[in-house]
Amino acid sequence: xxxxxxxxxxxxxxxxxxxxxxxxxxxxxxxxxxxxxxxxxxxxxxxxxxxxxxxxxxxxxxxxxxxxxxxxxxxxxxxxxxxxxxxxxxxxxxxxxxxxxxxxxxxxxxxxxxxxxxxxxxxxxxxxxxxxxxxxxxxxxxxxxxxxxxxxxxxxxxxxxxxxxxxxxxxxxxxxxxxxxxxxxxxxxxxxxxxxxxxxxxxxxxxxxxxxxxxxxxxxxxxxxxxxxxxxxxxxxxxxxxxxxxxxxxxxxxxxxxxxxxxxxxxxxxxxxxxxxxxxxxxxxxxxxxxxxxxxxxxxxxxxxxxxxxxxxxxxxxxxxxxxxxxxxxxxxxxxxxxxxxxxxxxxxxxxxxxxxxxxxxxxxxxxxxxxxxxxxxxxxxxxxxxxxxxxxxxxxxxxxxxxxxxxxxxxxxxxxxxxxxxxxxxxxxxxxxxxxxxxxxxxxxxxxxx
Numbered sequence: 001x002x003x004x005x006x007x008x009x010x011x012x013x014x015x016x017x018x019x020x021x022x023x024x025x026x027x028x029x030x031x032x033x034x035x036x037x038x039x040x041x042x043x044x045x046x047x048x049x050x051x052x053x054x055x056x057x058x059x060x061x062x063x064x065x066x067x068x069x070x071x072x073x074x075x076x077x078x079x080x081x082x083x084x085x086x087x088x089x090x091x092x093x094x095x096x097x098x099x100x101x102x103x104x105x106x107x108x109x110x111x112x113x114x115x116x117x118x119x120x121x122x123x124x125x126x127x128x129x130x131x132x133x134x135x136x137x138x139x140x141x142x143x144x145x146x147x148x149x150x151x152x153x154x155x156x157x158x159x160x161x162x163x164x165x166x167x168x169x170x171x172x173x174x175x176x177x178x179x180x181x182x183x184x185x186x187x188x189x190x191x192x193x194x195x196x197x198x199x200x201x202x203x204x205x206x207x208x209x210x211x212x213x214x215x216x217x218x219x220x221x222x223x224x225x226x227x228x229x230x231x232x233x234x235x236x237x238x239x240x241x242x243x244x245x246x247x248x249x250x251x252x253x254x255x256x257x258x259x260x261x262x263x264x265x266x267x268x269x270x271x272x273x274x275x276x277x278x279x280x281x282x283x284x285x286x287x288x289x290x291x292x293x294x295x296x297x298x299x300x301x302x303x304x305x306x307x308x309x310x311x312x313x314x315x316x317x318x319x320x321x322x323x324x325x326x327x328x329x330x331x332x333x334x335x336x337x338x339x340x341x342x343x344x345x346x347x348x349x350x351x352x353x354x355x356x357x358x359x360x361x362x363x364x365x366x367x368x369x370x371x372x373x374x375x376x377x378x379x380x381x382x383x384x385x386x387x388x389x390x391x392x393x394x395x396x397x398x399x400x401x402x403x404x405x406x407x408x409x410x411x412x413x414x415x416x417x418x419x420x421x422x423x424x425x426x427x428x429x430x431x432x433x434x435x436x437x438x439x440x441x442x443x444x445x446x447x448x449x450x451x
Contacts, residue, residue: 045135048088049127053140056085056094056125065146068121069098072188074159074178074201075121081189095126097191100202101143102158117158118203120145157243159201159251163193163215163223166256166314166341170197174255177214180207187211204243211241215253221313223253226286235288256341261309261317265301265349268329270403272305273351277323280309283316283336298322314341319349321442326351327358327412328442330405334362334371335444350405355412358442362408363391363423366448371407372425375449379411381419381438387411414438423447 060068060079069077079096086092102117120143127138163174172195180187183205193199204211214224226236243249265276282295295315301307316336321328331337332348339345363375378388389409421434428449436445 044088045090045129045132046138048090049092049129049135049138052085052087052092052094053125053127053138056096057123057140057142060096060123060125061142061144065121065144068123068144070096070189072186073098074187074189074205075100075118075203076185076187090129091131093128093130095128097124097126098122099191099200102200102202118156155206155245156203157206157245158248159199159204159211159213159241159243160248161193161199161201161213161215162250162252163197163199163217164252164254166254170195171217171220171255172197174215174217174220174253177216179212180205180210182207182210206243206245208242209240211243213241213251213253215255217255220255220257223255225251233287233292237286237288256314258310259312259314259339259341259343259345261312261337261339262344262346263299263301263307263309263319263349264347265305265307265326265351266403268350268352268402268404273326274301274303274305276301276305276326276349276351277321278328278349279320279322280317280337281320282313283318284313312339314339314343318444319347320444323351323354325354327354327410328360328444329410330360330362330408332405334364334405334408335446348403350403352410352412354442357414357416357438357440358410358412359414359419359436359438360408360410360442360444361421361423362444362446363425364407364446364448365428366450371405372428372449373406375407375423375425377409377447378422379419380422382415382417385415385419416440421445421447423449425449427451 067078069075070079070081073081075098077098079098081096083094084091085094099122100118101120101122103119122141122143124139124141129135161176163171163176165171172193174193174197175190176193176199177190178187178201187205191199209228212225212227214222216222225238225240226233228236228239230236241249241251265273267273277298277300279296279298282293284294286292286294295313299307299309316338318336319328319331329350329352331350337345337347361377363372363377364370365372373392375391376388377391378386380386389411391407391409392404416439418435418437421436424430428451431447431449434445434447
């Protein structure tokens with residue numbers, strides 16, 4: 001008998017279990033091992049970044065005071081706003097911010113008690129490592145004073161910029177872009193507002209309508225100044241800013257979170273109408289005369305009659321038909337479509353087949369702006385035209401179709417010319433007739449009634 005034939009080995013199950021246990025332990029050990037390396041690398045990167053920040057700050061501290069500023073910035077200087085530096089084999093981005101600051105010991109420019117507000121310079125260095133995992137930026141901030149006291153700034157002024165939201169509250173960390181290419185040296189800087197929504201720039205070169213300023217923030221709308229006499233907008237409502245010697249120029253901007261609008265185009269039966277063409281025009285304008293809307297765009301609903309419009313500023317928008325086959329018979333929330341900051345608004349546009357010139361008449365409460373239902377609307381026009389429709393009823397009488405909009409009636413097949421609109425609503429004072437000139441295509445007229 002073979003003595004070795006009676007010895008037992010490991011079964012397949014035991015080998016598999018043992019291998020699995022070994023793999024679990026090995027993976028855990030490897031994870032801990034690599035984790036230690038990551039922590040060590042992160043610690044090294046932060047240490048190098050801190051040393052770099054201190055080094056760069058000392059370099060700036062020992063520069064001539066007049067050179068302490070960024071190229072294209074306020075104050076102007078010889079420093080790059082952003083540059084790359086390699087230390088210990090690691091590439092860092094160095095962002096440099098320099099501001100003139102107005103100290104209160106000798107009064108302040110904002111209160112009109114200091115005509116020479118450039119006291120010290122605030123320097124902020126931000127060290128960024130985009131290739132370092134879990135790296136938090138290193139920020140070093142400090143003030144640098146001129147060796148001979150205040151620097152003369154009699155030929156400069158100040159910009160006091162405020163960014164607010166739709167409720168009028170100051171907006172922190174908003175981005176402000178300031179450009180003046182006519183200055184010497186030219187100015188092209190981007191900075192952020194403080195916790196109260198302010199950005200104060202002192203020692204700013206003078207110039208008449210010379211500063212183009214834009215306020216923005218990720219996920220927010222944008223507000224800006226416009227050049228005077230510019231192409232398409234010669235008389236802007238918010239012209240480029242003027243900076244006068246020893247004066248503070250204050251300018252404010254309103255931005256808020258972007259919204260969206262989901263549009264559906266349907267017939268009065270509620271069946272979808274595909275590929276309807278329309279436009280949206282904002283109530284906000286950018287010119288003194290009020291003729292140039294801040295927003296205007298054309299759209300077409302999809303094959304299912306639906307369309308989603310994103311990145312809209314909070315405002316009231318008027319939808320206008322530009323379709324060759326259909327007219328707008330009404331909108332469930334009525335023109336103008338009001339959209340709040342960050343809202344996801346829905347609007348159902350109800351259509352009727354086009355039939356010559358048309359006039360949509362919308363009856364609203366003068367106080368609440370709510371749609372007034374069951375109003376009698378009489379339209380009198382040229383060549384003995386006289387027709388009466390009742391809102392919320394089918395043309396010619398009868399029950400209202402399922403999707404007929406409230407408080408609105410559509411008159412079609414009209415001749416071009418002058419018409420008068422007579423409206424009566426139960427519980428409301430009969431308003432003075434409204435005159436309207438009907439041209440070609442589709443248009444809308446709102447009539448307001450009061451108690």
